[in-house]
Amino acid sequence: MNPAIAIRQASKQFGSLRAVDCVDLEIAQGEFFALLGPNGAGKTTLINLLSGLSRPDSGRLAIMGFDVSREYRKARRSVGVVPQELVFDPFFTVREVLEVQSGYFGISDNAAWIDEILARLDLSSKADTNMRALSGGMKRRVLVAQALVHKPPVIILDEPTAGVDVELRQALWEFIKSLNASGHTIVLTTHYLEEAEALCNRIAMLKAGKIVALDTTSNLLKSCKVRHVKLQISPDSLPDALLPGFIGKESGYHVLKLDEFAELESMLETIRASGARITDMVLPHPDLEAVFVEIMRKQ
């Protein structure tokens, strides 16, 4: 089975800026994949290379086995892209936009699917409204609908929830999750790392055009060496021996740095030896944000 996305040694330079630098990446069909990185890391450029909006200086990119340059028609039929920018055609209504977009992909009678997308994105009541009259959130929904008109097996969402309200965000992810469950491959970029952590099974992190981390979400979370322990003690005074690891106080808890779990035992022993009593202890799991910050710092 062809991978949903295969990128081999792709590079793209803009002037002196190497936006994408020898990237190798393979995303299997059915994955829910996140492409993370700080602003300017090369995420959107990589998406543009995949969707044909930009052309690579070197390397090869394929979608569902179709080369994006040589077999661009088949490749583009296999992918739906939700762009980051809020762009729209001011001459048309929502339904007209979706009908024209269906036509671009060679689909003649797409009314049933268009109605379904409109309903799933809560746009049915706006179907005959001109694009100019829609709010920003509504326009964002239409962008998602446009990417889905041709039922592409691969869906790329470039920061789809930037600046949208919670209600739409939840509705959108429910819809996208159901598409993923029915076999669509989802690739998303987002700055909301909790979204990526909750939704994606695998994550690539980019920095300065290079992939600096690529693993399953659970492995990335496990890899995080920066851990903390939160202790509530009585009397509320930390022994001097633990002060080097003290990070701060948070809601009555002393937050202490924990490089390894083995340190925990000696830490508790030190507290007991000082005559203090531990009244509560929280060992929070590292989240993706902590992993992200650690990886970006290391590189």
Added chain:
Amino acid sequence: MKGFYSLLYKEVVRFWKVGFQTVLSPLLSTMLYLLIFSHVLGDHVEAFPGVPYVSFLIPGLAMMALLQNAFANSSSSLIQSKITGNIIFLLLSPVSYPEIFLAYVLASTIRGVLVGSGIFLITLWAVDIPLKFPLWALVFALLGSFILGAIGIVAGIWAEKFDQLASFQNFIILPLTFLSGVFYSIHSLPPFWQEVSHLNPFFYLIDGFRYGFFGVSDISPYFSLLVVSICLAAVSLITLGLLKSGYKLRN
């Protein structure tokens, strides 16, 4: 071909939705030209023997409006799409570059012919204009629309701002149309300017188009057809080359 039809449909609906600006407004301005020039020059000029000046003027004005509107359609649509960013919906699609070329050119042709024939039809009730060889008139109308529609694509791709497009229109398209014999027969010009006029491809379009009406022209319509066909081929190749390369469209 479905992609081509969809883009053609979109482009036609786009200009039709703003028909006051894209169809009625050029009709009105052309009628004003006709009114003013026919009153001022009507009794003083006879461009072709036995042809009243106002009759001579109407095909020229119709062709001028046709050319300008064909250019305006593709160029304004493209630059608007580029500036607002919605061009990406087309660029993300599998519509091929020859389909994009044909759709924009045909939409321009529809608008150009609509405006041109509108002028002809409005003036029919007031002025007696013969239509001796309608096929010749139709051929030159279509070729003119194709050429200007294609040039409009080039301008729309090249321009990054509206004022760049306006410069293209005001410094290239407008002088070429005004100095192509819309208002006069080039035989009324001094020999030097007659020679210069022969370098203007728009002259052949208007002269050939006029031949369709009066059966009289400054030069052979066959020669005009040859020149215009060569121009169309050249402009089409340039436009297709730009679309294929993704110049200013795909990074």
